[in-house]
Amino acid sequence: MVHFRARRSAPELVAPARPTPHEAKTLSDIDDFSECRYYASAIDFFSHDPTVDNLHPARSIVAALAEALVYYHPIAGRLREIPGGKLVVDCTGEGVVFVEADADVSLEELGGQPPYPCAEEFVCAGVVEGGSGAVVVVGRPLFYMQVTRLKDGAFVLGFQVCHVIADAAGVTQFIGAIAELARGEAHPSVSPVWEREIFKARDPPRVRHGVYPAYDPSSPSRTVLGDHDDVDDPMLSTPTEEMVGRYLRFGPKEVAALRMHLDAAQPCTTFELLTAFLWRCRTAALGYRSWQRVRLVLRVDARGNRRCKLDPPIPRGYYGNAVLRPMAEAGVEDLCSRPLGHAVGLVRKAKLCATEEHFRSMVDMMASARMAERLVASRRVFHVSDLTRLGQADKFNFGWARRVGGGLPRIGISSFLMACKNEHGEDTIVVPMLLPRHATERLAKEISMWVGDKFVIRSSM
8 A cells, every 4th residue: 555645735714605594503313412512524526527628626615615615604603512412503703614725646546445644634634533532522513524636636625524514415415515505506506404393302202112222211311322341342442453354245156156155035135135135144253152142224315215204304405414223133143143134134123123212212312411421331233334326426516527436544343335336347345343453354244155266355555
């Protein structure tokens, strides 16, 4: 892999291009849940269009960013905490952070799929993100963007966003608006919608029994999620310096091999298949005891979800957090000794639980758990999200630049299924995973036993 350092300009605050309302906006009970109080990051790669001359990508994008903030003016504000632990957005128009940078590396040298070399050079330095303990989000900019020009004329767009203000679909909508304005559109094609009150807890709250296994509303000061048995949990006991991020790649060959282990009559999506398979392999690699229980949390977008028909429905343009978290639970022996189809069935059952009542019950739970000191007592919970439909070329269309790839600059506790192309141009699913160093070899062996070939796990460095 190549090694390089980005030459960054001094950070500048970019305010909305025109005056915007000064007001306080209340967040939903999902937005200000403590698990969202961190900065999420992503990087996207754009090739150079040789037919466009003398275009400065950073200057074009920063002008479009200022214009987009007119429509998305809460993102230019600052968070403030009010009594009860709730957050509000003060729409002050202070702006977001923008950094221009250059790097002596070409798009070809970066490769076509993660892990990308020196990926952290493509995002603003000094932004504390998730997975590093308590993260301060109050009083800070909510969005950071860095545009890095490469030596071949291509560029990399890296951003960090406070998860309180938007989820993955929401920030994709915001970046898409910036791209539209940068290519000369008069206004975004999708008008942003705030309406955070649609995800307000019921009064009184009605948390459905079983919305999460081991949910204990009687002791919110101690734990809400978890089962009080962190003993022998390597995800908690392993020192930080021994935790490593790794990338798993599943192309058509690997997916086809896994489907051979299923009953032909059992329908399942690629997401269900890979999620169930990785849950099982990760559990075995971490060496949990046969009598212990493990959990899987799916992060499912409620927008357009056929099972979760909210009333009123989520309006088009809503960019706040709108993610369901259905959970599956199984004993280690039950999960790892039975056929793969059993694990797939557990995943499908969890997805079918993503109903409106589940969603409303989840919002009630999050509101009651807002001030909890510990939310996840055990990391024997595997978090998985499907991002294969986000960040596609048609969503980030600058007109004068084409998106050719992207991913995460660093790996956190959650795993994501991301779509990309492999070296043969085939559709590939890439899954980042955080593990204790000693478990990575066992994970590779577990996967290899199923796909029928030696499975290579890529380092994040």
